[in-house]
Amino acid sequence: MSVSAIVAHEVDGRSQAGLVQLADDDLPAGDVVVAVQYSSVNYKDGLAVTGKGRIVRRYPMVCGIDLAGTVEHSESESWKPGDEVIVTGWGLSETHPGGYTQRQRLRSEWLLPRPEALSLLQSMAVGTAGLTAMLCVLALEHQGLDDSGDLPVLVTGASGGVGSIAVAILATLGYQVAASTGRAEMHGFLRSLGASTIVDRADLTVASGRPLDTESWAGAVDVVGGETLAAVLRGLRYRGSVASCGLTGGTDLATTVLPFILRGVNLLGVESVMCPTRLRQRAWDRLGSDLPMDLLDSLTTVEPLRRLPELAEDIVAGRIRGRVVVDVNA
Numbered sequence: 001m002s003v004s005a006i007v008a009h010e011v012d013g014r015s016q017a018g019l020v021q022l023a024d025d026d027l028p029a030g031d032v033v034v035a036v037q038y039s040s041v042n043y044k045d046g047l048a049v050t051g052k053g054r055i056v057r058r059y060p061m062v063c064g065i066d067l068a069g070t071v072e073h074s075e076s077e078s079w080k081p082g083d084e085v086i087v088t089g090w091g092l093s094e095t096h097p098g099g100y101t102q103r104q105r106l107r108s109e110w111l112l113p114r115p116e117a118l119s120l121l122q123s124m125a126v127g128t129a130g131l132t133a134m135l136c137v138l139a140l141e142h143q144g145l146d147d148s149g150d151l152p153v154l155v156t157g158a159s160g161g162v163g164s165i166a167v168a169i170l171a172t173l174g175y176q177v178a179a180s181t182g183r184a185e186m187h188g189f190l191r192s193l194g195a196s197t198i199v200d201r202a203d204l205t206v207a208s209g210r211p212l213d214t215e216s217w218a219g220a221v222d223v224v225g226g227e228t229l230a231a232v233l234r235g236l237r238y239r240g241s242v243a244s245c246g247l248t249g250g251t252d253l254a255t256t257v258l259p260f261i262l263r264g265v266n267l268l269g270v271e272s273v274m275c276p277t278r279l280r281q282r283a284w285d286r287l288g289s290d291l292p293m294d295l296l297d298s299l300t301t302v303e304p305l306r307r308l309p310e311l312a313e314d315i316v317a318g319r320i321r322g323r324v325v326v327d328v329n330a
Contacts, residue, residue, distance in 0.1 A: 001023070001024055002022060003021070003101055003102035004019060004020075004021060004101070004102055004305055005020060005062050006018065006020075006064065006100035006305065007022070007060050007062050007063070008048060008049070008051070008059060008060065008062075009059055015055075015056050015059075017048070017049045017309065019308075019309075022062070027097075027103065027104070028097050029105070030105035030106045030107050031076045031108050032073070032074045032076055032105065033071070033072045033074075034067065034070065034071055034085060034103070034105075034111075035070050035072045035102070035103055036067045036068070036069040036102055036104055036328050037069045037070070037120050037121075038067070038069070038120055038121055038123075038124040038326060039068070039099035039127075039325075039326040039328060040124045040125070040127035040128070041161075041303075041308070041311050041315055041325075041326060042127065042128050042161060042315070043160070043246070043315055044093070044128070045065055045100075045312060045315070046311075046312040046313070046314075047316060048063045048065075048094075048312075049308055049309060049312035050312045050313055050316055052316055055093060056093065057094050057095050061093065061094075061097060062097035062100055062101050062104070063100045063308075064093050064098035064099030064100035064101070064326070065088065065089060065093045065094075065098055065099065065273075066087070066127040067087050067092070067099025067124075068085070068099075068120040068121075069120065070082060070083065070084055071083040071111075075108075078108050079111060083113065084120055085111040085112065085113060086111070086112050086124075086284075087099070087106060087111055087112070088127060088128045088272065089272050089274065089275065090110040091273065100326065101328060102328050102329055109277070112280060112281060112284065115284045115287065115288045116288065117288030117293075118293075121325055122293065122297075124326070125297070125300040125323045126287055126296065127161070127325075129161030129165060129323060130161070130165040130323070131272050131275075131283055131287070132162050132245050132270060132271075132272045133165040133166040133221065134169060134284075134287050134290075134291075135283050136243035136245055136268075136270050137221070137243075138286070139241070139268045139270055140241055143241040143266050144241075145219045145240075145241065147173065147174040147176075149218050150176075151176070151215065151216065152175070152176035152177055152196065152217065153170050153175045153219045154177075154178045154217040154219075154220040154232060154235075155195075155220070155221045155223075156180045156201075156204065156220065156222045156228050156229075156232065157180070157181070157223035157224045157248055157249075158179035158180055158195065159179075159183055159186040159322075160248075160318070160320065161323050162245060163179070163181075163223050164299050164321075164322045164323070165291065165299070165323070166221045167179050167190060167193045167194060167195050168193045168291060168292065168296070168299070169287075170221075171194020171196075172194065172290055172291065172292055172295075176196050177195045177196055177197070178195070178198075178199050178217070179193075179195035179197070179199065180198075180199040180203075180204055180228075181198065181200075181201055182200065182201030183318070186321065189321060189322070192295075192298065193299065194295075201228070204227070204228045204231040205227045205228055205231065206231075210234065211234065211256045211259070212234055212258055212259060215235065215237040215238065215240075216235040216236075217235050217236050217237060217240060217242075219236070219242065220232045220241075220243070221242075221243050222243065222244045223245060223248060224247075224249035225244065225246055225248070225249050225250055226249035226250030226251070227250070227254070229242070229249075229253055230253060230254055230255045233255055233259045233265060234255070236263065237263070238264060238265075239263065239264045239265065240265050241265065241266035242265070242267055242268065244269055245270040245272075296323075299322030299323055300322060300324075300325055301322070301323075301324050302324075303324055303326055303327070304326070304327055305326055305329075
């Protein structure tokens with residue numbers, strides 16, 4: 001039995017990915033086989049497929065950090081054939097073959113049941129991006145964020161996958177949301193998700209020359225990093241927090257200790273790859289209740305597996321709006 005897959009190979013020291021056919025003998029070790037129906041396109045996937053980032057750790061590698069499908073075979077007591085499941089992170093597309101295939105073998109402890117409030121397709125519309133957005137919201141809430149103040153919560157990189165879902169969640173929860181983007185054509189889209197204010201990306205990349213700026217944000221979800229994250233830290237309110245989860249604007253952080261020791265602000269690191277199962281489950285439960293399905297559907301497009309090389313280039317270049325679901329059988 002052969003299946004279609006997007007596989008990265010190392011060619012002349014560089015990673016190159018394309019559509020190939022795989023046999024059952026190509027499946028990795030694991031105790032559960034999943035008939036994959038959907039995956040998604042995340043920034044990390046774009047880096048892996050284009051070879052523009054060091055994501056893949058061994059070759060050949062089936063790309064795709066997310067998958068959703070139906071259990072086909074199980075040696076685990078936790079799962080049986082017919083169970084609908086999702087998998088995100090856990091090294092998929094890095095050290096273990098991922099979701100850009102029609103069939104995958106996995107470790108049973110990585111699987112979660114499909115959230116009751118979401119279809120398999122909607123689960124991948126959420127995917128790692130939406131899970132990360134919800135983990136950011138949970139981190140901010142844990143540090144005391146509430147909707148009682150008069151300052152908005154800032155979301156940077158707001159037109160992308162993590163950012164757009166964060167905007168929708170925060171607006172649904174009753175927060176004023178300031179959405180930052182450098183794409184003027186996305187303003188209407190972001191307002192449709194609930195953003196009350198649009199912030200030009202350039203306003204967060206120009207250094208003010210001061211270690212602290214006017215308190216402008218009750219909290220923030222930052223997908224960008226670099227100069228943008230430094231600007232967010234300078235503008236947080238007293239004891240405000242920023243959940244940092246991305247690096248599209250760079251990995252360097254040029255700041256001072258003054259926001260931390262004079263305003264008591266918090267820089268919260270958020271990651272979703274090795275996130276504990278209990279926290280993952282809590283985040284997925286909250287996504288089912290706090291993310292309106294009509295908004296999720298409005299920011300989602302579905303594409304066939306064969307278009308992944310092109311889609312990967314688009315997401316790395318910042319040309320993707322919202323979320324892209326991959327139908328691996330289309």
